[in-house]
Amino acid sequence: MGKPIAEDQDKIDLRIVRKDGGLAPGSFGKTGEIWFGIGGDAITLSYWNGTRGLGQTVAIKRIPCHLGGSRVSFVCPICARQVMVLYVGENDFRCKACAGVQYLTQTKHRPARLLLKAERIRSKLQASEDDPTCKRVARPLRMKHETFERLKKEAVRNYRQGQRLLAR
Numbered sequence: 001m002g003k004p005i006a007e008d009q010d011k012i013d014l015r016i017v018r019k020d021g022g023l024a025p026g027s028f029g030k031t032g033e034i035w036f037g038i039g040g041d042a043i044t045l046s047y048w049n050g051t052r053g054l055g056q057t058v059a060i061k062r063i064p065c066h067l068g069g070s071r072v073s074f075v076c077p078i079c080a081r082q083v084m085v086l087y088v089g090e091n092d093f094r095c096k097a098c099a100g101v102q103y104l105t106q107t108k109h110r111p112a113r114l115l116l117k118a119e120r121i122r123s124k125l126q127a128s129e130d131d132p133t134c135k136r137v138a139r140p141l142r143m144k145h146e147t148f149e150r151l152k153k154e155a156v157r158n159y160r161q162g163q164r165l166l167a168r
């Protein structure tokens with residue numbers, strides 16, 4: 001099983017909250033499935049998707065800007081990192097790293113990149129196309145033994161990783 005995909009996860013993005021109604025203390029509203037109420041140094045979040053609910057007060061950090069106003073970020077309840085987006089986790093809200101999500105755009109091209117890399121190395125090794133794990137490849141005449149072994153390993157590793165990601 002792969003990591004959850006960020007685009008599928010319920011989340012709250014402070015940039016959207018700011019655009020929709022501001023982050024002044026006392027503001028409240030809803031974004032996606034998440035209600036929020038903003039205080040001076042915390043934000044109260046409540047999530048309900050029809051079957052599952054979650055409520056939590058999360059610290060926020062206000063950093064005054066020199067032109068007035070302030071920049072606001074969440075403090076991740078798990079790792080204390082300052083982030084703009086919190087995801088709905090199993091039992092709490094948490095940042096992208098703590099939620100273990102990754103963006104679809106990051107996963108989409110990765111297998112193709114890995115396979116392409118494997119292919120490039122194999123062509124350097126003059127491996128035949130039906131030998132993706134380099135079982136029958138012979139060391140090119142002028143290539144050092146270590147280089148050959150290293151490239152072979154790299155080709156196989158990239159190929160396997162690419163295949164594994166494609167199979168998910």
Ligand SMILES: [Zn+2]
Nearest residue numbers: 076079095098
């Ligand atoms: Zn975190």
